[in-house]
Amino acid sequence: MSSWRPTAGLVRACLLAFGGATGGLVLGQEVLLVLGAPFVLLAVMGVLHRPVRQPAVRTVIDHGRLHEGQGTTVRVEVDDLAGVEHVARVASPPAHVGTRPRYGAVGSLVADGLPVLEVSPRRWGRRELGVERVALTSHWAGWRWGPADMPEHGVLVLPQATPYDSRAEVPQPDGLVGSHRSRRLGSGTDFEGIRHFTAGDRLKRITWPVSLRTGELHVVTTRAEQDAGVWLVVDALRDIGESGGIDGAASTLDLTVRAASALAEHHVRTGDRVGLLVLSSDPVRIGLGSGPRHLQRLQGTLARVRADARSEPPERLDLGAGAGSVVHVLSPMLFTPLVTATAGLLRGGTAVVVIDTLGGHGSAPDPDPLALTSLAGRMQRIERDDRLRRLAELGCPVVAWRGPGTLDTVLRQLARRGRVPKVRA
Known part of the structure; x- marks a missing residue:
């Protein structure tokens, strides 16, 4: 425990004051008394102002x-x-x-x-x-x-939520109330079209201007607005590159975590239910939820993500995702088991979007192309490109994270694909 102690200045003033006074009296040198007088004043004032109490x-x-x-x-x-x-x-x-x-x-x-x-x-x-x-x-x-x-x-x-906004709809919303257009006609506010009146239509749906002009009853059809289930799969198995913080270069884990935070904030703000799965040495799974409190839980979990070089990705991703959910896999896609698990979700009928968070790592020219590290890096990039090509052949879109508007085109294509009639053998 600390306590009050004399400073070096007080000790020096006391010594000089004592030496000047002693020397002046013993040797009879008045000049020593004059020179020591200021130090006598400093020593006396320092001793008198000694604090009595010990502060906390x-x-x-x-x-x-x-x-x-x-x-x-x-x-x-x-x-x-x-x-x-x-x-x-x-x-x-x-x-x-x-x-x-x-x-x-x-x-x-x-x-x-x-x-x-x-x-x-x-x-x-x-x-x-x-x-x-x-x-x-x-x-x-x-x-x-x-x-x-x-x-x-x-x-x-x-993580800082990168400014992100998307006007694209989730492919297959299956909730009750939300901001996405349902695949089914219903009692909503999203205009769909005008058709002839049939038995069972509500009278309040009749559009009188069109009915009077044509001489036949017509009704307005709308689509209901539903929310969707969105799953975020975060690859925290490796962290490639050196992080320079918010002001410097971003590593792959920086891009992954910040992109996941931006997507979570966007979907929660639009009323969707968001779930999270972190792939690491200690996997973390948060079920679907909505609201500001759930968003804080998601962001707090993302802030605690740590990369572990000893961890291995699972062979199969078990999310419990329903037919109307969409899964965003945020990963550099450098591991075959993770690609296999993503392909399994596709075969199960789940809408999957792979968000490539490798960024610019691995694209810089090698100073020594014949070095073992350069050869290994090129082989790894070739294998990664082959994995992404196979996922694209299965119908899985792969898009690099670019911030706002990254997923607009992809989600619109998935929404159109979901409305196409499917033929089952």
């Missing part, structure tokens, strides 16, 4: 849950500031966390307010803000408390 110091953080790029403040609290004139703080620079001041060192007079440290996490995940040390100094800089180590604070950083 702690640091608190304003927010424990942030998004990438957001900032918060770490404050220091002292229960007893009697006799304290200056407060200094020094924090070790953590990885993927920006601080202001830049190097994490800040100090101020108590009269000007206690010093604050501003932090801003630059990458999603659980971020520790580093070890911090706090020191207190009394009046006349005679006594110092600390520096004492403060408990380390942690922040849960949610």
